[in-house]
Amino acid sequence: MMLTQQIITVAMVVLATMLTRFLPFLIFPAGRPTPKYIQYLGKALPPAVFGLLIIYCLKNVSLFTGSRGIPELIAIVLVVVLHLWKRQMLLSIAGGTICYMLLVQFVF
Amino acid sequence: MTGQQLKIERRREIRHAFRAAFPHTIPIFAGFWFLGLTYGIYMNVSGFSFIYPMLMSITIFAGSIEFVTVNLLLGAFNPIQAFTMALMINARHLFYGISMLEKYRGYGWRSFYLIYGMCDESFSINYTASIPKDVDKGWFMFFVTMLNHIYWFSGSTLGGIFGSLIHFDTEGLDFVMTAMFVVIFLEQWLTEKNHLSSLLGLALSLLCLIAFGADNFIIPSMLVILAVLTMIRPPLEKRLGSPASGAAPPGKDASGAGAEHISEDNKRTEKGGEQP
Numbered sequence: 001m002m003l004t005q006q007i008i009t010v011a012m013v014v015l016a017t018m019l020t021r022f023l024p025f026l027i028f029p030a031g032r033p034t035p036k037y038i039q040y041l042g043k044a045l046p047p048a049v050f051g052l053l054i055i056y057c058l059k060n061v062s063l064f065t066g067s068r069g070i071p072e073l074i075a076i077v078l079v080v081v082l083h084l085w086k087r088q089m090l091l092s093i094a095g096g097t098i099c100y101m102l103l104v105q106f107v108f
Numbered sequence: 109m110t111g112q113q114l115k116i117e118r119r120r121e122i123r124h125a126f127r128a129a130f131p132h133t134i135p136i137f138a139g140f141w142f143l144g145l146t147y148g149i150y151m152n153v154s155g156f157s158f159i160y161p162m163l164m165s166i167t168i169f170a171g172s173i174e175f176v177t178v179n180l181l182l183g184a185f186n187p188i189q190a191f192t193m194a195l196m197i198n199a200r201h202l203f204y205g206i207s208m209l210e211k212y213r214g215y216g217w218r219s220f221y222l223i224y225g226m227c228d229e230s231f232s233i234n235y236t237a238s239i240p241k242d243v244d245k246g247w248f249m250f251f252v253t254m255l256n257h258i259y260w261f262s263g264s265t266l267g268g269i270f271g272s273l274i275h276f277d278t279e280g281l282d283f284v285m286t287a288m289f290v291v292i293f294l295e296q297w298l299t300e301k302n303h304l305s306s307l308l309g310l311a312l313s314l315l316c317l318i319a320f321g322a323d324n325f326i327i328p329s330m331l332v333i334l335a336v337l338t339m340i341r342p343p344l345e346k347r348l349g350s351p352a353s354g355a356a357p358p359g360k361d362a363s364g365a366g367a368e369h370i371s372e373d374n375k376r377t378e379k380g381g382e383q384p
Binding site for chain 1: 131132134135138163164167168169170173177180181182184185186187188190191192193194195198199200201202203204205206207208209210212213214223224226228232235279280281283284285286287288289290291292293294295296297298300303305306307308309310311312313314317322325326329330333334337338341344345348
């Protein structure tokens with residue numbers, strides 16, 4: 001690929017990415033009232049999206065090969081327990097990550 | 109107040125927002141440096157100069173598509189394919205935008221930057237973080253986005269420069285992102301009155317992952333989530349409350365005399381954790 005072709009390729013990726021980010025704000029501008037249905041989606045979607053993001057992070061875990069998702073399960077349970085106990089974001093995240101690193105490096 | 113005093117007050121406000129925002133981004137620092145280094149190294153060993161990850165991390169600023177773009181650059185020239193690929197992989201941003209229509213508006217040039225830098229992590233933090241009442245919301249969200257941007261940029265560039273020289277055992281560090289999204293999911297769970305949407309998000313995405321496989325499940329998941337949320341709108345809308353209040357924790361929108369008291373309360377909930 002020539003340099004200009006590379007630049008065009010990257011520019012297309014930037015353009016599409018920015019389109020996905022700016023489109024809702026362009027379709028529903030500030031001046032006009034946002035349709036009720038979109039307002040509803042604005043409130044109902046985020047919890048579902050957070051669920052989707054968790055599954056997205058775990059998408060390459062295989063239940064039938066390798067460590068069978070056991071380190072992921074243990075570490076997530078630890079994150080949940082730590083967070084319900086202390087409710088300190090950094091502690092829960094660091095605890096779960098260190099536990100996971102120890103598990104995949106030394107146990108599994 | 110004189111102009112000078114106003115200036116000092118404004119600076120103090122900005123510094124204050126920075127201090128409030130920074131702790132929220134520490135996990136992202138770990139995650140983005142790890143992923144960014146990996147991405148930079150990947151570009152380096154694929155034969156690209158560090159200029160590539162440097163410029164791409166600034167302009168694209170969306171993790172997964174940047175990895176895909178490396179393959180696009182190595183293949184035959186096909187701008188339409190590059191465009192549609194990026195559109196499909198990043199389609200989830202549409203949901204973020206719909207959720208942020210109110211929160212990201214009214215900050216002038218900062219609004220533009222907030223939308224420009226709306227990656228998974230910036231969206232998640234800015235949506236769920238309980239910002240203390242005495243902190244300027246616009247600057248808080250701006251710094252969250254900017255710090256994340258800097259972490260991603262510096263990690264990618266360093267990876268591109270040092271490439272294959274880096275050898276340290278970081279196996280499993282990428283779990284920091286999973287852990288963060290679990291915590292964000294939990295925070296949402298603890299503040300919401302109704303868990304239906306949270307549960308639907310987990311269950312429907314999992315079903316789509318099983319049905320469509322790891323590489324193709326995002327778009328079907330989004331469509332199914334959208335369809336189900338649309339079907340159950342009448343009952344769910346009632347439980348979510350009036351359109352104006354949003355899904356924010358109670359007390360967040362209060363203003364005036366009680367403001368300081370509320371920010372104290374927020375701090376206590378964050379530190380204490382004695383949840384009833």
